[in-house]
Amino acid sequence: MSGRVLVGVKRVIDYAVKIRVKPDHTGVVTDGVKHSMNPFCEIAVEEAVKLKEKKLIKEVVAVSCGPQQSQETIRTALAMGADRGIHVEVSGKDYDSLGPLQVSKILAALAKKEEAQLIILGKQAIDDDCNQTGQMTAALLDWPQGTFASEVSLEAEKIKVVREIDGGLETIKINTPAVLTADLRLNTPRYATLPNIMKAKKKKIANVKPADLGVDLTSRLEVLRVDEPPQREAGVKVETVEDLVAKLKDTGKI
Amino acid sequence: MTVLLSALGGCRILRSGCRGLSQLAELPETHQLLRQTCRDYADKELIPVAAKLDKEHAYPAKQIKELGSIGVMAIEVPEDLGGAGMDYLAYCLALEEISRGCASTGVIVSVNNSLYVGPVLKFGTEEQKKRWISPFTTGEKVGCFALSEPGNGSDAGAASTMAHQDGDHWVLNGTKAWITNSWDASAVIVFATTDKKLKHKGISAFLVPMPHSGLSLGKKEDKLGIRASSTANIILEDCRIPLDNMLGSRGAGFKIAMQTLDSGRLGIASQALGIAQASLDCAADYALKRTAFGAPIGKLQAIQFKLADMAVALESARLLTWKAALLRDSKKPFTKEAAMAKLSASEAATFCSHQAIQILGGMGYVTDMPAERHYRDARITEIYEGTSEIQRLVIAGQILKEYQL
Numbered sequence: 001m002s003g004r005v006l007v008g009v010k011r012v013i014d015y016a017v018k019i020r021v022k023p024d025h026t027g028v029v030t031d032g033v034k035h036s037m038n039p040f041c042e043i044a045v046e047e048a049v050k051l052k053e054k055k056l057i058k059e060v061v062a063v064s065c066g067p068q069q070s071q072e073t074i075r076t077a078l079a080m081g082a083d084r085g086i087h088v089e090v091s092g093k094d095y096d097s098l099g100p101l102q103v104s105k106i107l108a109a110l111a112k113k114e115e116a117q118l119i120i121l122g123k124q125a126i127d128d129d130c131n132q133t134g135q136m137t138a139a140l141l142d143w144p145q146g147t148f149a150s151e152v153s154l155e156a157e158k159i160k161v162v163r164e165i166d167g168g169l170e171t172i173k174i175n176t177p178a179v180l181t182a183d184l185r186l187n188t189p190r191y192a193t194l195p196n197i198m199k200a201k202k203k204k205i206a207n208v209k210p211a212d213l214g215v216d217l218t219s220r221l222e223v224l225r226v227d228e229p230p231q232r233e234a235g236v237k238v239e240t241v242e243d244l245v246a247k248l249k250d251t252g253k254i
Numbered sequence: 255m256t257v258l259l260s261a262l263g264g265c266r267i268l269r270s271g272c273r274g275l276s277q278l279a280e281l282p283e284t285h286q287l288l289r290q291t292c293r294d295y296a297d298k299e300l301i302p303v304a305a306k307l308d309k310e311h312a313y314p315a316k317q318i319k320e321l322g323s324i325g326v327m328a329i330e331v332p333e334d335l336g337g338a339g340m341d342y343l344a345y346c347l348a349l350e351e352i353s354r355g356c357a358s359t360g361v362i363v364s365v366n367n368s369l370y371v372g373p374v375l376k377f378g379t380e381e382q383k384k385r386w387i388s389p390f391t392t393g394e395k396v397g398c399f400a401l402s403e404p405g406n407g408s409d410a411g412a413a414s415t416m417a418h419q420d421g422d423h424w425v426l427n428g429t430k431a432w433i434t435n436s437w438d439a440s441a442v443i444v445f446a447t448t449d450k451k452l453k454h455k456g457i458s459a460f461l462v463p464m465p466h467s468g469l470s471l472g473k474k475e476d477k478l479g480i481r482a483s484s485t486a487n488i489i490l491e492d493c494r495i496p497l498d499n500m501l502g503s504r505g506a507g508f509k510i511a512m513q514t515l516d517s518g519r520l521g522i523a524s525q526a527l528g529i530a531q532a533s534l535d536c537a538a539d540y541a542l543k544r545t546a547f548g549a550p551i552g553k554l555q556a557i558q559f560k561l562a563d564m565a566v567a568l569e570s571a572r573l574l575t576w577k578a579a580l581l582r583d584s585k586k587p588f589t590k591e592a593a594m595a596k597l598s599a600s601e602a603a604t605f606c607s608h609q610a611i612q613i614l615g616g617m618g619y620v621t622d623m624p625a626e627r628h629y630r631d632a633r634i635t636e637i638y639e640g641t642s643e644i645q646r647l648v649i650a651g652q653i654l655k656e657y658q659l
Contacts, residue, residue, distance in 0.1 A: 036290075072283070079287050192291045194325025194338035194348075197284050 003117035004059045007048045007082065008107060009041040011066055011073040012127045025225050027096070028127075037073045040122025042080075042189040043182040047152060048120050049081035050187065056154045057118065059083045063110060065103050067091040071205055078200035079192035085205035086110065090217065094210075097219035099128070102210075104136035109213035111141060116177065118159075123148055123181040134181035144174035147181040277343070278576055288344055291324060292351035300355025307358060307482035308627055311474070313438045314359050314482055321352065322393020326363060328371050335383055336391035337371075342517070343579040346524040350572075353528025354535075357631035358482030360528055362396060364521035365434045369639075370397030373443060373459065373514045377502035386441060386461055395440040399518075400430035400488050401511050407432070408644050410445075410511060411454030415490065417446035423494045424460060426468070430488040432638070436471055437484035439464050444490065445507045457507035461499045468493030479630035516589050517582065518639045519596040523575045526596075526603035526635040530568045533603075533610035533628045537561065540614050540623075557613055564606045571599040590652035597645040600635035607632040 013019065014034040022029055037045075048060040062077035064070040065088040074085035088106050090098055111119055124131035138145035146152070146161030150169065153160045163170045164183050192200075210217055238244045248254045281289065299317060307314055321327060329345040331337020338344075345367060353360030374386045389395050406412045415428025426446050433442070442462050449456030462469060472487030502510050538561055541552035551557050578591035607628040611618030618625040636642045 072286075075283060075287065076290075079291075191295055191320075191324050192287055193323060194288060194291075194329065194340060194344075195333065197287045197291070198333075198339060200287070201284055 100132035296355025304356035328391035349524035369399035523599035526599035603632035
């Protein structure tokens with residue numbers, strides 16, 4: 001199988017940053033906060049670049065939906081080895097309400113437009129933890145999906161995917177074109193080397209609007225309120241096992 | 255900006271100066287990406303092992319190779335020779351982040367880039383560049399720079415290492431001291447006197463492979479800091495090298511050394527900035543967590559004033575370093591600015607690491623926290639590649655020249 005791979009890369013608040021809820025409880029503070037590429041998206045980019053290095057695919061296209069700053073995330077993907085980028089411009093209120101349903105509609109439209117044979121995404125984003133975009137994209141395209149991939153191998157016109165599931169590892173074989181979502185152990189993303197950073201300067205990032213793709217960004221969801229998790233309270237010490245069981249029954253835990 | 259200046263008569267010097275100034279305020283995207291890559295690498299691969307490398311005086315061979323594949327072992331070298339083909343500002347940014355992770359690793363990278371590859375790139379023949387640069391871009395091999403001797407450091411013009419011609423060989427005799435990377439290097443640039451009567455104009459530079467017969471290493475110095483990098487004497491006893499191994503022309507050695515050190519100064523300035531930043535990070539983090547008198551000590555003015563002073567010293571040194579790098583990249587004179595950068599950065603490093611220990615109190619004095627290592631690593635930055643005293647002489651010399659017109 002040779003051809004084009006679309007890789008979705010999301011700009012999220014950096015994993016090391018301490019998240020703060022906005023005083024009006026409508027969301028988290030993002031202004032002036034360090035952002036970087038979602039770690040699972042980095043793994044997705046790495047997998048795509050590795051497939052290209054093995055000459056199993058021809059072109060890696062990095063896609064990001066968001067405001068101007070999303071271009072930085074695409075540039076990082078280019079510096080890791082992606083060939084070109086597509087920035088789908090979404091800003092303001094549209095960006096605030098952008099979720100997996102809208103993104104998967106955008107990716108599906110792009111996949112058709114670019115005649116992609118494979119879409120690789122991170123399994124979830126570390127800001128919303130939705131774990132939905134990959135699955136929705138596959139459904140919209142009526143493509144098979146290999147989610148939580150910890151190992152991917154291309155065999156003729158099929159893809160063998162080892163998936164990390166609760167019970168252990170599940171191996172499936174799916175047809176192409178397909179959607180894959182990357183799990184933690186799929187690979188270790190490379191550092192953007194200096195020569196690749198220099199090469200990335202010459203690579204193109206195309207600008208596209210969701211309307212051009214015929215995508216309606218209206219959200220069906222409304223965020224009512226965002227709160228910090230409850231403060232962890234001190235525990236209670238008990239003398240015997242019987243006391244423990246009694247306490248658990250009292251508080252309705254068992 | 256550019257439009258306004260064109261209206262003023264298109265003064266080219268002003269325009270490129272403005273582009274340089276805007277780079278001080280916001281770095282170009284490639285530089286931001288490189289800085290981020292080096293920062294990530296330092297966080298993941300250097301900070302976790304720095305204490306161990308220091309304790310064991312262990313050369314970070316694995317890390318140097320990885321840094322080689324990232325492309326930072328020969329940043330300025332053009333791509334056709336195996337380098338990254340980037341500018342000196344990029345080099346300074348990379349070196350600061352690496353040194354923030356591990357100062358020893360920083361000096362190894364700095365010496366290879368500025369003191370070894372740098373002069374060969376500037377003064378070498380095409381043949382010499384291929385032979386002596388390309389294998390040293392990947393981190394597999396590193397080079398070193400032998401100017402100082404037991405009898406002269408600051409007094410570089412008094413080189414007592416001698417070189418005389420014997421047939422189709424140069425024969426070198428003498429001892430070089432304090433050579434960084436010596437125990438791990440595969441090549442060295444040696445400065446030796448070829449014509450004693452010409453004094454400092456009679457010094458020439460030579461490329462010597464390592465190991466090589468006639469070249470031996472003294473014992474590894476047991477240093478206060480930057481312990482993962484090796485420092486030792488290089489002893490030359492009838493060390494024979496082909497005539498082709500002379501770098502630059504006969505008698506140009508002193509000039510080569512001085513120009514090389516101008517650039518090397520920016521490398522050490524960047525290393526010092528990294529140490530200062532690491533100290534500030536450590537101190538600020540501690541100030542937010544440690545409570546005394548019922549609140550984090552970061553709420554106390556005494557601590558706040560220290561943090562402010564540290565940040566100002568660091569940021570001003572950083573801007574001086576970037577300005578010197580930008581001048582060098584624009585091929586403008588940068589000797590004064592480089593000396594100012596090295597002087598302020600090294601003094602900022604010793605100041606910041608000193609204050610960091612103070613803020614950490616007893617915890618700053620033990621090896622559980624990195625503050626003590628930063629303090630030990632910082633100290634050398636005021637000494638090597640031109641002592642703070644020499645920097646002051648260089649700066650004063652430049653200033654007086656400017657006023658003499």
